[in-house]
Amino acid sequence: MPRLRIDSEEVTLNYRDEGSGREAVVLLHGFPFTSDLWDAQIAALSDRYRTITPDLRGFGLSDLSPRGYSIARLADDVEELLLALDIDRAVVVGLSMGGYVAFEFYRRHPNRVSALVLADTRPDSDTDEVRANRVATAERVRREGSRSLVDELVPKLLAPRTRTHQPQVESALRRMMESTHPDAIVAALSAMADRDDSRPLLANISVPVLAIAGAEDGLTPPDEMREWARSIPGAKIACIERAGHVSNLENPSVFNALVGDFLANMESAS
Ligand code: MLT
Numbered sequence: 086m087p088r089l090r091i092d093s094e095e096v097t098l099n100y101r102d103e104g105s106g107r108e109a110v111v112l113l114h115g116f117p118f119t120s121d122l123w124d125a126q127i128a129a130l131s132d133r134y135r136t137i138t139p140d141l142r143g144f145g146l147s148d149l150s151p152r153g154y155s156i157a158r159l160a161d162d163v164e165e166l167l168l169a170l171d172i173d174r175a176v177v178v179g180l181s182m183g184g185y186v187a188f189e190f191y192r193r194h195p196n197r198v199s200a201l202v203l204a205d206t207r208p209d210s211d212t213d214e215v216r217a218n219r220v221a222t223a224e225r226v227r228r229e230g231s232r233s234l235v236d237e238l239v240p241k242l243l244a245p246r247t248r249t250h251q252p253q254v255e256s257a258l259r260r261m262m263e264s265t266h267p268d269a270i271v272a273a274l275s276a277m278a279d280r281d282d283s284r285p286l287l288a289n290i291s292v293p294v295l296a297i298a299g300a301e302d303g304l305t306p307p308d309e310m311r312e313w314a315r316s317i318p319g320a321k322i323a324c325i326e327r328a329g330h331v332s333n334l335e336n337p338s339v340f341n342a343l344v345g346d347f348l349a350n351m352e353s354a355s
Pocket residue numbers: 114115116117180181182183277304330
């Protein structure tokens with residue numbers, strides 16, 4: 086598996102780089118998952134696009150280096166990855182925390198983005214209540230380990246129907262979450278709590294955008310998504326039935342069709 090070494094930081098990041106095509110697509114996973122989240126999207130997209138799926142710092146097989154861990158640092162890791170792979174511009178797809186990184190990546194490196202897909206995410210920074218919950222969760226994970234987060238989070242992540250009809254989806258999520266080191270969970274919770282508000286950015290986004298929400302996503306509900314996505318000029322908005330917060334995993338055929346059509350339209354317009 087390819088690895089990128091960021092020498093200035095003494096960190097090695099893991100990523101997959103599959104397929105080829107005129108466009109490169111970089112998919113950024115949510116918290117606390119790994120690049121395995123995107124297996125179904127790699128299968129669907131890599132016959133037409135160069136499809137790159139990093140393990141964000143601290144997740145999967147990527148090193149942690151908790152010093153200076155921030156959403157901005159994760160966005161700059163994506164920039165270093167594109168530089169190393171000699172990719173000028175890419176379609177950036179981010180789910181939830183991956184969406185926070187995608188917003189930040191656009192803010193810092195707008196010329197490197199040819200389009201954005203923002204799934205089950207939000208542009209707002211945390212409220213004080215959410216921040217306080219993150220501190221309490223971090224303390225618990227430090228004390229009791231990653232597993233203590235899993236049972237609490239899984240019911241919030243998945244639509245009830247996913248849990249009853251697709252037990253393999255829940256097992257895959259649990260595997261990713263349980264494999265994540267507590268230090269990475271703690272670092273990412275603090276990074277998310279400190280992230281900037283991306284709402285002022287929305288009206289200035291000048292690349293094609295597709296915003297997606299699972300119809301049963303209780304963490305980033307579709308009504309909220311419609312509200313913020315309307316502030317992005319020309320954004321396409323889609324809601325995926327039979328899906329909660331992890332819509333790409335819960336209903337991959339619809340997710341892949343939406344992203345595939347969006348990319349095909351974008352290519353034919355350019
Ligand atoms: C995620 O799925 O990445 C998380 O729900 C993001 C968050 O905790 O804000």
